[in-house]
Amino acid sequence: MDCRKFIEEQVAAIKKAVGDGTAINALSGGVDSSTVTVLGHKAIGKNLKTIFVDNALMRKGEPKQVVRIFADMGIPVEMVDAKDEFLSALKGLTDPEEKRQAITDTFYSKVFSRLVKKHKAKFLLHGTILTDIEETVAGIKRQHNILEQIGIDPKEAFGYPVLEPLKTLRKDNVRELARQLGIPAEITERIPFPGPALAARIVGEVTEERLETVREATDIVEEELAESGAFQYLAVLLNDYATGIRNNKREFGQIIVVRCIESVDAREATATELSWGKLNQLCERITQIKGVNRCLYDLTPKPPATVEYI
């Protein structure tokens, strides 16, 4: 891939589309949305309003860290606290598709609609990549950022058009592009993290307490596996409970699944063959989280599993 040519073309395309207007984009801190942010900033400078929405579904320390990284690159990011709005939209939902839908609706129809109006933005820049489109079209998973590909006109549905400069690229190309754009390694080499964030890591209802549990587990998994060289690693909180013993008494505890995979582009994956020293260390730390008394390791390749659980 010719990164310079791609950057030139996309910068020109964004300039042409937005003109003197204002565009808005949502930064999650992932490599896709970060790359779009830098491309947009290159194209239209201060006419790009970059928003980080704190949806309550982020990892430990993530909101502040993302804002700091972009400030260091000279790109201002506005942090919007929408935690309560997302949590109340998710309240009582257990079906994975309903949860994804609630996040999409809250994100686009509520929080973003409001911000677009506030900033008088004419366009939304979005970090959709090719794999998202393929999986959504194939009916495998509903990505929260796929709109046109499944026949929803965002202008019609939400009141603004969406520009997706990365929609012809796969993850490895996006990383290459990001490096070329000078985005620091803590983002370009960051493992993939799903659009619905920690909500994709909770089977069953998403509550503040359950988010805290999976956030803690995620922090442990990311710390322990940072040097693993794996493509992606994550923690999932199941809805099921299992019998255990704590201080010689019966305890009905929660179950955390650790998933760590080898993959080139997330289309296919196999479980990383971690050492028993590492597996035992993960289990020991994870079963110290309040209310958790089981730690399981996911052995399943993709297919027949996906990487995430919901």
Next chain:
Amino acid sequence: MDCRKFIEEQVAAIKKAVGDGTAINALSGGVDSSTVTVLGHKAIGKNLKTIFVDNALMRKGEPKQVVRIFADMGIPVEMVDAKDEFLSALKGLTDPEEKRQAITDTFYSKVFSRLVKKHKAKFLLHGTILTDIEETVAGIKRQHNILEQIGIDPKEAFGYPVLEPLKTLRKDNVRELARQLGIPAEITERIPFPGPALAARIVGEVTEERLETVREATDIVEEELAESGAFQYLAVLLNDYATGIRNNKREFGQIIVVRCIESVDAREATATELSWGKLNQLCERITQIKGVNRCLYDLTPKPPATVEYI
């Protein structure tokens, strides 16, 4: 432990208690109930009525296999089909304690009460061992065969007294005793299997279809790990579902947990450090079971987990 002396004492005690009457005992095929069966048969011969209750919760081929083994030892076993009775008692139940209670009630108050009356039995011989009593008294788990220890008088509650000749022994002593009694290795060296059988391996409702799924997974796990030298190995069907891909389409599939442990006497345990070749082989076979698209390996020691899930 002096096995001969123990056998002599227990045989004498059973003879004395039962006299010319009839005793009945339930054989599950586990080492505990098998040992009690042989002790009882030694003590009172044909006045012991040994019953194998097919409760729909047994492993593949297990009912016929158990009857055959005892026929080979000259001990007649009556097979009683109570499948429908257990399945309807379990219908709709998801709470582990309620499930155990339903099995206990169906076993003692219904099926066994009926058989005791039919056979005019004065006593029930039962394979309770010391670990069962300790865990029940400690409130860790309700074993289905602990009655007197938790203040229930079986004569009062069910209409017949219970004799528990093994209640001072732990598992390793029972195995030693069983070998001494000439019970074949397929029973004496058999891995432990819980009283509630496959119902203890299902999180959520126990139905015929879900039993079939966990029965198939159990068969795979027992075949693959027969040579592992582990203390116990088992498959658990969770109630949660996870997203997967089958034939390029989204599939919401079931999750099987494989548990394999090292232990001396089941009081404490650690996960067996299986090779990755074996883990991958287990996963490949288990995800071929209809409706199953995830296979997880339980990393957790006891404590904080127990061996079983419910």
